[in-house]
Amino acid sequence: MKVRLTKLAHARxxxxxxxxxxxxxxxxxxxxxxxxxxxxxxRVKEHFRGISKGDVERFELPNLDALNFxxxxxxxxGGTLSLMTDAQGKTFSTALLRMQIDxxxxxAAQLGLS
Amino acid sequence: xKEKVRIAAGQGCWGDLPDAPVRQVQGGPIDYLMLDYLAEVxxxxxxxxxARDPNAGYARDFVSLMKEILPICVERDIKVVANAGGVNVPxxxxxxxxxxxxxxxxxxxxxxxxxxxxxxxxxxELLAAGIELRNLDTAEPLxxxxxxxxxxxxxxxxxxxxxxxxxxxxxxxTGRATDTGLTLGPLIHEFGWAADDWDxxxxxxxxxxxxxxxxxxxxGNCQYDWENIPDLANVGFPIAExxxxxxxxxxxxxxxxxxxxIPSVKEQLLYEMGDPHEYITPDCVADFTxxxxxxxxxxxxxxxxxxxxxxxxxxxxxxxxxxxxxxxGTLVYSWPDAYKKARMADRVLRERLDRLGLKFDxxxxxxxGANAAHGPLAGDPSPDLxxxxxxxxxxxxxxxxxxxxxxxxxxxxxxxPPAVTxxxxxxxxxxxxxxxxxxLIPKSEIxxxxxxxxx
Numbered sequence: 001m002k003v004r005l006t007k008l009a010h011a012r013x014x015x016x017x018x019x020x021x022x023x024x025x026x027x028x029x030x031x032x033x034x035x036x037x038x039x040x041x042x043r044v045k046e047h048f049r050g051i052s053k054g055d056v057e058r059f060e061l062p063n064l065d066a067l068n069f070x071x072x073x074x075x076x077x078g079g080t081l082s083l084m085t086d087a088q089g090k091t092f093s094t095a096l097l098r099m100q101i102d103x104x105x106x107x108a109a110q111l112g113l114s
Numbered sequence: 115x116k117e118k119v120r121i122a123a124g125q126g127c128w129g130d131l132p133d134a135p136v137r138q139v140q141g142g143p144i145d146y147l148m149l150d151y152l153a154e155v156x157x158x159x160x161x162x163x164x165a166r167d168p169n170a171g172y173a174r175d176f177v178s179l180m181k182e183i184l185p186i187c188v189e190r191d192i193k194v195v196a197n198a199g200g201v202n203v204p205x206x207x208x209x210x211x212x213x214x215x216x217x218x219x220x221x222x223x224x225x226x227x228x229x230x231x232x233x234x235x236x237x238x239e240l241l242a243a244g245i246e247l248r249n250l251d252t253a254e255p256l257x258x259x260x261x262x263x264x265x266x267x268x269x270x271x272x273x274x275x276x277x278x279x280x281x282x283x284x285x286x287x288t289g290r291a292t293d294t295g296l297t298l299g300p301l302i303h304e305f306g307w308a309a310d311d312w313d314x315x316x317x318x319x320x321x322x323x324x325x326x327x328x329x330x331x332x333x334g335n336c337q338y339d340w341e342n343i344p345d346l347a348n349v350g351f352p353i354a355e356x357x358x359x360x361x362x363x364x365x366x367x368x369x370x371x372x373x374x375x376i377p378s379v380k381e382q383l384l385y386e387m388g389d390p391h392e393y394i395t396p397d398c399v400a401d402f403t404x405x406x407x408x409x410x411x412x413x414x415x416x417x418x419x420x421x422x423x424x425x426x427x428x429x430x431x432x433x434x435x436x437x438x439x440x441x442x443g444t445l446v447y448s449w450p451d452a453y454k455k456a457r458m459a460d461r462v463l464r465e466r467l468d469r470l471g472l473k474f475d476x477x478x479x480x481x482x483g484a485n486a487a488h489g490p491l492a493g494d495p496s497p498d499l500x501x502x503x504x505x506x507x508x509x510x511x512x513x514x515x516x517x518x519x520x521x522x523x524x525x526x527x528x529x530x531p532p533a534v535t536x537x538x539x540x541x542x543x544x545x546x547x548x549x550x551x552x553x554l555i556p557k558s559e560i561x562x563x564x565x566x567x568x569x
Contacts, residue, residue, distance in 0.1 A: 010337040010377060014386035017251050017552070023384020025377065027338075050490045059390050061403050063419075064380050068387050076478065079550050080155060083440060083478040083507035091487040093337065098491050 001108055002100045008035060008113075011093035018078035019070050020052070020089030022096045026065040030111055035067060036060060038101040044069050047099045069096070115358065119304045121146040121297050121321070122353045124179075124196075126328025128153040132175070134328060134351050139183045139192060141367035144353060145304075147187070148296040149196035150326060151176055157265035157290065158434035158548045160200035161234070171202035172287075177209045180285070184214060188222045188284070195275060195296050199287040201265065203229045206287050207567045220569065226283025228274040230562040231290040233431070233555070234266045240559065247431060247553040256553065262435040264548060268555055269430045271396025272318070273309070274562035275299025281566050290432065294395055297322030297354060305358040316400035316422025317360035319393070323400075324364055324382050324417070325352040331364065331382035332413075333372025338381065345371025350413075361418040363410055374413040396430075396557070399423040428554040437549035438475065439516045440509040443523035444482075446501050446536030453484050453495040455531040456504040462530050463506060466522055474510040474519075481505070503536065509547065516544050 005011075005024070008031045013022040024039060026032040041058040048056070054072030061068060075089055076082035086092070108114040122144040124135030128151055138147055151173035164171030176198030187194060199206045207225045214220040233240065237256070240247065247256040256263075267290035276299050278286045286299070298318035301307065307314045324331050332352045333343045350370025356362035364374055383402065387393075390402035399422060406419035447455040460479045467477070480486040482503035484495035495502065508519050520542045527534050 010381065012335070012337065012381035012384050016386060016388055017550075021384070021387050023381070023387060025338075025380050025384065047491075061384075061390050063403055063405055064383065064407070066380060066384060068384055068390055070388065076476075080547050081437060081509070081549050083442070083476060083509055085480055085482060085486045085505060090335075095488045095491050098488065 001103065001105055001114070003103055003108065003113055005039070005097045005099050005101070009097065011097055013089050013091070013093035015075055015078060015089040018075050019072045020074045020092045022069045022071065022092050024067045024069065024096060029065050032062070032065040034103065034107070034111070038103070039067060039099070041069065044096065044099070047096070048074070051095070115306065116145070116304050117357065119146070119301060119356050120144045120353050121148055121300055121325070121356065123325040123328050123351050124149040125151065126326065126330055128156055130328055135179055136183055137370070138351055138367070139186050141350070141370060144192055146300045147192055147194045149176065149194070149198065150293050150296065151196060151198045152200065152290060154432060154550045155434055155548045157201060157267055157432070160202070161265045164201055169202070169205050172200040172206035172209070173198040176206065177213060180210050181213045181217070184223065185217055185219060188219050193279070193284045193286070193300065195286045195300060197288045197291050197296065199227070199229070199289045201232055201289060203227045203287055203289050204567070210285060210287070211567055223285060224283050225567040226278030226281055226286040226564065227567055228270065228278055228286065228288040228291065228562060228564050230274070230560060231267045231270050231288070233268060233560070234263070237263060237266060240555070245555060245559065247433065247555065250552045250554065256433065256551065259435040259551065262437070264434045264436060266431065266433040268560045269396060269432065270560070270562050271295045272298040272302055273397065274564045276302045277564040279303040281564070283566060292395055293326035294319045294322030295397065297325060298397060301356050310424070312398050312422035312424060313420060314360040315398035317362065317420040318356070319395050319398060319400045319422070320402070320405060320417065320420055321354040321356055321362045323393070324379060325354050327382060327385065328352065329372060330385065331379050332366050332374045333378055336373070336378045336381055338377035343373050347371065360420060361416065363414050363416050365414045374415055376407050376409065376415055379407060379415045379417070394426060396425060398425050427557055429557055429560055431553045431555045433551040433553060434548050435551055437547045438509060438511040439513050439544050440507060440547055441516050441520050441542045441544050442505060442507040443520065443542045444503050444505045444536060445523065445526060445534050446503045447531065448501045448533040448535070449499065451497050452499045452502040453481060453497070455533065456481055456502045458531045459504050459526050459534070460506060463522060463526060467519060470518065472515040472518055473512065474508045474515060476509045478507045479504070513544060520544060
């Protein structure tokens, strides 16, 4: 079944120049391995196609049950150069939470998601 | 040595809640109040102010704040650490001293000044010595924008702040300094941490990172269970209650709104994060993958286990330079088919700009209420949207072209698609773009100057 990330995580995003960072934090510890397995840099890059023009990097923070994504060339130049409403990338967090992942019915049941 | 040191954040960014620092000082016992007054482009604004008036170039808000809270700080032995000095640390210090004199407490106020961050007058000397100050994002050498530079400052770390406190300062004013240094400096001073105690320096750095954005770790901009966060109107700004072993508790004053919990702290930890293993500061390299959090009671989160590594040989430099102009025009279109109307208005406007022969580096159209925040992820806009705001922004080097663009927005009301409003704000303003050039400079090139303002 498909599960939207809003059911699995909360997030916070920010900017470093023309790069948006999105921190994805598991709502419960048990969800973290699922996020690690399914929310890959490749899938996040695909999710942000048309928004993020550069590479996407992913870092793992198992101590915080969180992943950190760097979306390069996403902010129209960033800072004062950017013409975007969201030049600071503050809504990239919820944009990532729109993403849906596939999990088996069994796993969904185990995690209390069905 | 104090067993615990309480550092309160008073401002999370330039232009944060004006009464937050007052409430921090009044709301309960704290040892230090730290304040961040400098956004990336603030220095260029302050350089312009100083060029017009040699006594200007610092954060005037800080001086007004001191007028309000200096008596209580002196009475309760609360020390203030702020980067309010901008490009005129002595000017700011003198203004604060004048306030202290006016309040009759100047004998009890010792103002420490930290300068040496400003390298604007040394750019040519540095470039000639082979220090290229290459842009960290694009690798271009600074020479490319040499004649457009408006400010240039190295980010000083905690050490000069420690020096100022050791001289006996109870108000420390810096120019450009790292936000984390404003918290770490007091901790080093109070606990006597060695310059190579990397784990503790990393812990103090991370305490600084958590509280440096003010309420953004105590319920502000918090996604987790946001609807149930109590009383944001009265949100409590954070306090780091640190111990000498490098562990600390994040909390806030009793009776304030907001919340400090593991999710709210995690959200702030992930904010503006690059590679978590390597959070580089002038004082150390902190490893965010070693942070551990535990509940410690209501609105108290304990932070422990932090590890750090040696500092690098460089300081980050922030240089600002002029980079053309921009302007933004907006109009609101209403139901039915608000999005279609806004799109037609956009087409009409762009065709007129083309026919006028106006050239821009970039023209960006967004439809606020439909897909400005999430772009293609928002899906197709519904025809039943009550309203959509057309937002069109232009950027370029030809000021006249930008100016002409600003005159083409209002005419759309009488000459474009129907059911339009939202123009009472008047003609958009042409804004000069001051862009940001991040670079590195060897630490050996920067000598911080620390002294007390003489009475």
